[in-house]
Amino acid sequence: MRQILKKTVVVFLISVLLVTCFGCEGKNEASKGPQTTITIAARDGSHTDVINAVKGAFEAENNCVVNVVPLSADDIHKNALDDASNPEGIYDVIMIDDPLMPEYIEKKIIQNLTQLGYSDDEDFVEKSKLLGKDPYPLGATYALPFSGNVQLIFYNENLISDPSILSSWSGIYGKCEELKLSGKKGYAIRGQSGNPIVSDFLPILWAFGGDLFDEDGKVVLDSRQSREALEFYCKLYQTGGNYSKDELIEAITTGEAGIALGWPSWFISGSGSSAAIAQIPGKKTSSSQVLATGEIGNWLLGVTSNSKDPQLALKLAAYLTSEDVQRQALEYGGVPTRKSIFRDPEVLSKYPFFEQLYSGTNNSRVRPRTTKWARIEEVFGEELVKCIDGEISVDEAITNSHNAIQELANE
Numbered sequence: 519m520r521q522i523l524k525k526t527v528v529v530f531l532i533s534v535l536l537v538t539c540f541g542c543e544g545k546n547e548a549s550k551g552p553q554t555t556i557t558i559a560a561r562d563g564s565h566t567d568v569i570n571a572v573k574g575a576f577e578a579e580n581n582c583v584v585n586v587v588p589l590s591a592d593d594i595h596k597n598a599l600d601d602a603s604n605p606e607g608i609y610d611v612i613m614i615d616d617p618l619m620p621e622y623i624e625k626k627i628i629q630n631l632t633q634l635g636y637s638d639d640e641d642f643v644e645k646s647k648l649l650g651k652d653p654y655p656l657g658a659t660y661a662l663p664f665s666g667n668v669q670l671i672f673y674n675e676n677l678i679s680d681p682s683i684l685s686s687w688s689g690i691y692g693k694c695e696e697l698k699l700s701g702k703k704g705y706a707i708r709g710q711s712g713n714p715i716v717s718d719f720l721p722i723l724w725a726f727g728g729d730l731f732d733e734d735g736k737v738v739l740d741s742r743q744s745r746e747a748l749e750f751y752c753k754l755y756q757t758g759g760n761y762s763k764d765e766l767i768e769a770i771t772t773g774e775a776g777i778a779l780g781w782p783s784w785f786i787s788g789s790g791s792s793a794a795i796a797q798i799p800g801k802k803t804s805s806s807q808v809l810a811t812g813e814i815g816n817w818l819l820g821v822t823s824n825s826k827d828p829q830l831a832l833k834l835a836a837y838l839t840s841e842d843v844q845r846q847a848l849e850y851g852g853v854p855t856r857k858s859i860f861r862d863p864e865v866l867s868k869y870p871f872f873e874q875l876y877s878g879t880n881n882s883r884v885r886p887r888t889t890k891w892a893r894i895e896e897v898f899g900e901e902l903v904k905c906i907d908g909e910i911s912v913d914e915a916i917t918n919s920h921n922a923i924q925e926l927a928n929e
Contacts, residue, residue, distance in 0.1 A: 554582040554827055556834055558611040559597060561817055562588035564783050564851040565613065565665055569838060571850045576837045580830060591615055591713065595892060598822075602627045607824035610831040614661055614818040615713075616649040617885040623652045623660055624889045628820035632658040634832050641841060643879055646816050646855040654887045661818035662839045663855035667781045668878040669721060669813040672793040677702060677776040684796045687725055687750065688803040690777060694757035703775035704757030706766050709906055711899040714763070718779055719902055720885070721798045721811040722754075723747045730894070730923060731886050737927055740920035748905060748912045750802075755906055767792070781815060782875055788849040795874045797881070814882035816855065890926045897922035 560566045566588040573584040587609070589597060594613060601608050602625060614622060622628050631650075638647065642663055648654065650661035671684055677697060683689040694704025708714035723729065726747035732738045758775050767784050769775040771792045785793050800808040819835040821828050837843060844854045848869065859865055860876040885891065898919045905915035 551581065554580075554830060555585050556582055556610045556827065556830055557585040557587060557608060558613070558819075558834070559587050559589055559594050559609045560613045561594065562590060564787070565817060568665075568847045568850045568852045572838070572843050572846050576834060580833065582830065584834065598622065598627050599625070601822070602824065604824060606826050607822045609822050610825040610827060611835055612820055612822060613664065614820050616814065616816050616818055617887075617891045619649065619652065619654070619661065619818070620887050621889045621892060622820065626823050628660050629823050629825070629828060630658050630660055631662070631821065631832060631835075634821070634828060636662075636832060636836070639839075641856050641858050642839075643855055643857055643860070643876070645814060645879055645882055649814070649816050649884065650818050650820075654884075661820040662835050663816045664819045664835075664839055665783055665817040666853045666855040666875065666879055667783055667815045667817060668875065668882045669717070669779055669781060669798055669815060670874060670878050671777060671796040671798055672770050672780040672785055673777045673796065674770055674773045674775070675794045676773050678794070681794070681796055684777070684799060686799050686801045686804045686806065687722065687754075690799065691750070691754055691757070694754060694777060697776045698757045702773070703759050703769065704777065705754045706758045706761050706769050706775040706778040707751075707755050707906075708763060708766060708779075709755070709760035709903060710762065711903045712895050713899070715902045715906075716895045716899045717813060717815070719748070719751055720813055721779060722751050724811045724883070725798075725800055725806075725809055726750065726802050727807075727809065730898075731888075735888075735927075737920060737924045739923060740916060744916050745912055748902075748915060752906055752912065760906070782853050782871075783851065786853060786869075786871070787851040790869065791871045795871045797874065797878055810881060810883040812878045812882040814879060814884055888927075890929070893926055894923055897926065 560569055566586055569586050577584055595618060598612050636659055638659060643666065646663035646666055649663060650659050651657045652660050678693065683693045697704040708718045723744060726743050728741055728743035728747050730737065730739050761769055763784065766778050770778050779798065785791050798812045800811045819838060821831040821835060825831045839855065841856050841858055844852060844856055844859055854860060860872055866872055901915040901919045904910045905912060
């Protein structure tokens with residue numbers, strides 16, 4: 519009888535304990551409330567991979583789901599413009615190609631983060647931090663630097679044994695001619711209309727002393743320097759070939775082609791860089807004046823003006839650009855925007871190419887800060903493609919582009 523009583527008591531106590539535990543758990547779950555979904559329009563490829571890899575801790579801490587929508591650069595731009603007219607946006611956070619900042623701010627697509635309570639983080643690389651400000655470079659903060667892209671030279675070390683030849687554009691051309699004569703392709707370009715060919719050509723235009731606008735915003739493309747730069751670009755193209763982004767990466771990595779301009783996020787993964795890296799030359803020849811030619815192209819994170827939860831969206835943007843998360847992101851091909859990471863000896867020992875990236879960012883230059891940049895890339899890119907295809911002359915391409923950009927500027 520005593521044994522039966524003991525068993526009964528034990529069963530009762532266990533039952534009470536289980537009810538208490540599950541009851542507490544139920545209360546804790548209920549106290550969390552329903553999950554919020556925060557949607558981010560992200561550049562497809564490595565940027566999306568990074569966000570998906572690091573978002574878990576944020577979701578757990580904030581009882582939310584981070585819905586990552588991978589899109590091409592053009593689709594992010596188009597969708598952001600379309601979504602801005604909705605009372606409540608599809609997207610809470612959008613990834614922004616930095617030259618589009620003036621357009622997004624003018625059209626009220628993104629919110630003023632300073633007004634939302636954000637304070638600047640001085641650990642960001644200065645040139646990256648300033649990209650998110652309006653008026654540029656000393657206004658309020660509208661976006662945070664997520665990926666520290668800056669254009670660099672990428673080359674195949676098996677084909678280029680002496681990187682000193684990369685210090686001038688004439689040196690690059692000479693080596694590319696040599697590769698062509700040996701049966702290889704020399705210089706690989708991205709010759710597709712719009713952003714690809716314009717981004718590819720601008721560093722050469724700048725190195726030759728040309729530009730699209732002067733300091734007062736006047737269109738100045740129609741110049742001798744611009745024509746010389748485009749003539750050189752066409753000659754350089756003849757040593758190699760025209761590739762899409764993925765084809766270009768493959769060509770340089772495998773040694774099909776020797777040299778190309780590119781963005782670090784294309785070539786860098788958690789295991790390192792698939793190509794050797796050098797600064798974009800700022801000189802036309804070895805004796806020319808050195809000019810700033812490295813085109814900065816950070817991807818930024820902004821909070822949409824019609825976000826259903828702007829404070830949580832800002833918290834997500836700050837989380838994804840934080841030092842701890844950027845350190846985690848290195849394993850997945852993330853490109854940092856923080857001085858503390860670039861200067862960390864342990865990071866540099868594992869990713870030595872970050873020295874080139876940090877130097878390139880500090881010596882970079884921004885593309886023209888104009889609300890018309892997307893349309894300028896369209897009209898300029900169309901003329902450049904016609905020129906490299908031999909449909910129009912260099913003179914026609916420069917004249918037509920100048921007039922089209924002037925027309926846009928006058929609207």
